[in-house]
Amino acid sequence: MAERITPRHENYSQWYIDIVLQAKLADYSPVKGCMVIRPRGYALWEKIQQIIDGMFKETGHSNAYFPILIPESFIQKEAEHVEGFAPECAVVTHAGGEELEEPLFLRPTSETIIWSMYKKWIQSYRDLPILINQWANVLRWEKRTRLFLRTTEFLWQEGHTAHATSEEAVEETLRMLNVYKKFAEEYMAIPVLTGKKSESEKFAGAVDTYTIEAMMQDKKALQAGTSHFLGQKFAKAFDVTYQTRDGNLEYVWATSWGVSTRLIGTLIMAHSDDKGLVIPPKLAPTEVVIIPIYKTGNKVKVVDYAKRVYESIKGSYSTEFDDDDQYSPGWKFTEWEIRGVPVRVEVGPKDMGADEVTLVRRDTGERTLVKVSQVVEKIKTLMEDIQNSLFLRALEFRKGNTRPISDYEEFKQYFESDGGFAESFWCGSSDCEERIKEETKTTIRVIPFNQPEKPGTCIVCGEKAEQQVVFARAY
RNA sequence: CGGGAUGUAGCCUAGUGGCUAAGGCGCCUGCUUUGGGAGCAGGAGAUCGGAGGUUCAAAUCCUCUCAUCCCGACCA
Numbered sequence: 001m002a003e004r005i006t007p008r009h010e011n012y013s014q015w016y017i018d019i020v021l022q023a024k025l026a027d028y029s030p031v032k033g034c035m036v037i038r039p040r041g042y043a044l045w046e047k048i049q050q051i052i053d054g055m056f057k058e059t060g061h062s063n064a065y066f067p068i069l070i071p072e073s074f075i076q077k078e079a080e081h082v083e084g085f086a087p088e089c090a091v092v093t094h095a096g097g098e099e100l101e102e103p104l105f106l107r108p109t110s111e112t113i114i115w116s117m118y119k120k121w122i123q124s125y126r127d128l129p130i131l132i133n134q135w136a137n138v139l140r141w142e143k144r145t146r147l148f149l150r151t152t153e154f155l156w157q158e159g160h161t162a163h164a165t166s167e168e169a170v171e172e173t174l175r176m177l178n179v180y181k182k183f184a185e186e187y188m189a190i191p192v193l194t195g196k197k198s199e200s201e202k203f204a205g206a207v208d209t210y211t212i213e214a215m216m217q218d219k220k221a222l223q224a225g226t227s228h229f230l231g232q233k234f235a236k237a238f239d240v241t242y243q244t245r246d247g248n249l250e251y252v253w254a255t256s257w258g259v260s261t262r263l264i265g266t267l268i269m270a271h272s273d274d275k276g277l278v279i280p281p282k283l284a285p286t287e288v289v290i291i292p293i294y295k296t297g298n299k300v301k302v303v304d305y306a307k308r309v310y311e312s313i314k315g316s317y318s319t320e321f322d323d324d325d326q327y328s329p330g331w332k333f334t335e336w337e338i339r340g341v342p343v344r345v346e347v348g349p350k351d352m353g354a355d356e357v358t359l360v361r362r363d364t365g366e367r368t369l370v371k372v373s374q375v376v377e378k379i380k381t382l383m384e385d386i387q388n389s390l391f392l393r394a395l396e397f398r399k400g401n402t403r404p405i406s407d408y409e410e411f412k413q414y415f416e417s418d419g420g421f422a423e424s425f426w427c428g429s430s431d432c433e434e435r436i437k438e439e440t441k442t443t444i445r446v447i448p449f450n451q452p453e454k455p456g457t458c459i460v461c462g463e464k465a466e467q468q469v470v471f472a473r474a475y
Numbered sequence: 476c477g478g479g480a481u482g483u484a485g486c487c488u489a490g491u492g493g494c495u496a497a498g499g500c501g502c503c504u505g506c507u508u509u510g511g512g513a514g515c516a517g518g519a520g521a522u523c524g525g526a527g528g529u530u531c532a533a534a535u536c537c538u539c540u541c542a543u544c545c546c547g548a549c550c551a
Contacts, residue, residue, distance in 0.1 A: 013545075028543075088550070109551095143476065143549060150551070203551090223551065262551060293510050330511040337511095348510055358510085441547095475551090 005338070007274045012218045013146075019268055020147045023277040023338050033145040033152035037261070040339065041148075043285035044264055045155065049135065051187055051283075052157065052259065055179050061131040061159060066113050068137070069104040074112040078237040081111065084204020088140045106139040111205060111230070111256060114160045115238040122162060122252055124243045129172070130162040148265030149222075149475055156260035162252045164242065166231070169253035173229040176257040177210045180225035188263070189280040189390040190214050190270045191398055192224060193470060195448040200430060206256075207231035213446045213470070215398040216269040219420045221445040221472035224266050227257035271363075271390055277340030278363055280390050281383040288319040288379060289341045293329045293348035306347035309357055309372060313345070316376050317383075337362060342386050343379055361386055402470075408459055411471075415440045421472050425465035427458035436460050442471040 005022060006014040020026050025041030037045065053063070069092065076082045085108045092104040107113065114132070121127060135157050145151050159176060163169040177194060184192045192212035202209035206228035214224050232251040235241070241249045271278040281287055290313070292306035303323055310321045320341075322332055329346070336344055346358040357375055359368045363386050370378045401420030405411045411422055426432060426444065436459070437443055447469045458465040 011545090017544080030542095032542075084550095138551095140550075142551095144547095154551080156551080226551070258551080260551060291510095295509065296507090299509095325509090328509045328511085328513055330509080330513080332512085333510090334512045346510070350510075 005274055005276060008217065015274070016265075016269060017147065019272050019277055019338075020265075023340060025264065025268075025277075026147050028147075031152070033142060035147050035151050037155075040285070041264060044267070044279070044283065045261060047283050047285055048187075048263055049157075052179075052183055053133075053135075055183065056133050056157075056159065059131075059175060059179060061133045061161075063134060064132045065134055065136070066110050066117070068107050070107050070110075070113045072103045072105060074116055075105050077112060078205050078233055080233075081205035081237075085109070085140075088142065090139050090141055107136070108138055108140045109256075109258075110134065110136070110138075110158055111160065111234055111254075112238070115234040115240060115254070118160075118162050118235075118252070119238050119240045122240055122242050125164050125245055128162055128164045128242060128252065129168065131159075131172075132161065133157055133159040146265070148261055148268070150262070154261050156258050158256060158258045161255045162235075162240070163255070164244070164250070164253070166253050169231075169255050170229050173208070173210060173227045173255045173257070176255070177212065177225075177227040180212045180227065180257070180259060183259075184212055184214065184224055185391065187280065187282045188267055188270070189282075189387055189394065190224070190266065191391065191395040193446050193448055195446040195450075195470075197226075198430075198433060198444045198447065198469070200433060201444060203228045203256075205230060205233055207233065211446055214266060214270060215394075215401065215421060215472075216266075216475070217397070218269070219401050219418070219472075221421065221470075221474040222262075222266055222269070223445070223474070224263060225257070225259040228255060230254035230256060270394055272340065275334075276338030278390070279340040279342060281342045281387050284340070284342050285318065286320050286339070286341050287317040287383065288313055288343045288345060289336045290319060290321045290345045290347060291329055291332050291336070292321075292323050293346060295349075298349055302347065302349060302352060305352045309345065309347055309375065312372070313376060313379065317379060333360075343382055345375070363390060406456060406459065411436075411459055412440055415442055415473070419473060421445070421470050423468055423470055424459035425456035426467055426469045427461055427463045427465040428467060429458075429461070432458055432460035436471065440471075442473055444469045445472050445474060446470050 005018040008015045023040060024038050026035045026037050029036045075086060089108050090106045093100055118130060137153055137155050139153050142150050142152055161172050163172060181192055181194050184190045192214045194212055197209040197211050203226060208229040210227045211223050212225045214222050216222055232253060234254050235251040240252045242252055244250055268277065290306055290310050292303050294302035310319060313319050340362060342362050344360040346360060351357050356369050356371055359370055359378060359382060361382055402423060403414065404423040405414060406424065411424060414422060433444060447467055452468055455464060455466050
């Protein structure tokens with residue numbers, strides 16, 4: 001008997017760890033807070049990269065690469081930025097056997113080094129916009145780490161764009177937020193709320209931070225991607241100006257936006273179950289697995305038959321043929337369920353007799369008999385079904401665990417029992433935000449774009465409030 | 476960084492001062508099996524997280540240290 005996966009209702013954190021380790025997505029590394037992304041985890045990341053990168057290219061961006069080492073003085077140029085990041089940075093002080101004259105920071109994010117370069121590259125409005133993305137690793141010295149969700153080193157992409165006008169930069173910020181929303185919903189099958197972050201939750205150095213916010217199966221919120229309007233802060237810090245058409249000098253407007261390997265953690269916590277990983281078809285590195293079921297006497301015949309099925313499927317789907325002789329079919333079923341492969345094709349003597357195969361979908365476990373001649377077509381429908389129903393299930397779950405609440409006592413009770421998302425009005429004061437965080441451990445996850453017609457009263461102080469926001473406990 | 480827990484073979488666990496550190500899973504060999512984690516036989520694998528100390532004697536007691544997990548504070 002292999003190790004069991006801790007059921008979600010017993011211990012959600014442990015369940016998550018069990019999935020990551022047993023599906024062999026990642027492993028702990030010898031270095032505190034770091035992880036090794038194993039081939040199956042990395043295959044997922046490559047799939048995510050490939051799709052999102054295509055979306056970046058479609059919206060006019062190019063990839064580039066900037067160094068991991070950043071001079072200390074650069075980090076310190078933007079006041080809020082340094083305040084936000086300096087405490088969690090690792091710094092190289094020695095190299096080549098000598099102490100460095102100026103310490104070099106391992107990048108926690110690349111705004112500063114990139115804007116030092118933009119200063120060299122931008123002189124005129126003709127040089128704008130610059131639309132650059134980089135795929136990179138970054139390092140943040142976190143106190144408390146969790147596989148994929150928060151590690152000391154993680155992989156991400158960071159887009160950094162430079163624009164002539166504020167309007168253009170804001171437009172870019174929202175465009176990329178929508179790219180993230182589209183990716184989350186159409187590929188990851190995870191519904192997300194979009195909107196702005198409150199002052200206290202925004203990125204250090206941003207004017208405005210926008211977020212895609214998802215609900216996990218334990219009803220906690222998770223920020224899955226952010227897009228920042230940086231205004232002219234970094235342009236001013238690095239003195240990046242351009243000459244306008246009519247000869248004036250103006251500071252450049254900036255955006256930055258990113259998603260990370262955290263998306264893999266998000267994916268796990270949104271869809272997986274007590275049997276293991278559940279991967280939406282559009283992100284599955286392996287879409288179909290074929291398992292021949294034979295006895296010693298009929299092995300050759302069954303494997304032959306299964307192989308023909310494999311031949312007919314593999315052109316259309318990323319397919320694995322598991323004819324390993326050492327493990328029983330039951331063992332294989334369990335194993336491929338842990339790995340989260342969306343569709344399993346069982347091929348045994350019974351199926352062979354009827355010129356059929358058995359299809360089993362990972363999300364519901366539902367079995368269907370289908371003629372070999374129709375198998376590719378049927379898998380196509382199944383894949384679409386799984387993709388859609390994962391999304392709908394997550395959407396229903398979020399809806400069922402979201403409540404408008406206007407009374408603070410009711411709010412407290414809500415989070416003492418079930419919890420979830422609370423839609424409540426907020427007057428905008430950081431005092432009220434701070435108080436509700438202290439008293440209920442909830443934070444403002446997002447100030448949604450979609451606002452009710454009528455204003456209300458602040459959930460905390462009862463004063464008139466223009467904005468309705470979403471409160472939740474968060475990762 | 477505070478509070479708690481844990482660390483014994485690849486994994487899970489027993490052993491709470493005394494003989495050669497025990498068992499299950501996994502792994503290797505062979506045979507038999509195979510429609511939901513198969514069976515039998517044989518075998519390999521551990522300086523008990525690390526360092527120091529107490530003792531005739533330490534996995535076991537003490538000190539320090541490291542790592543992981545859980546709960547907080549801080550963060551993508």
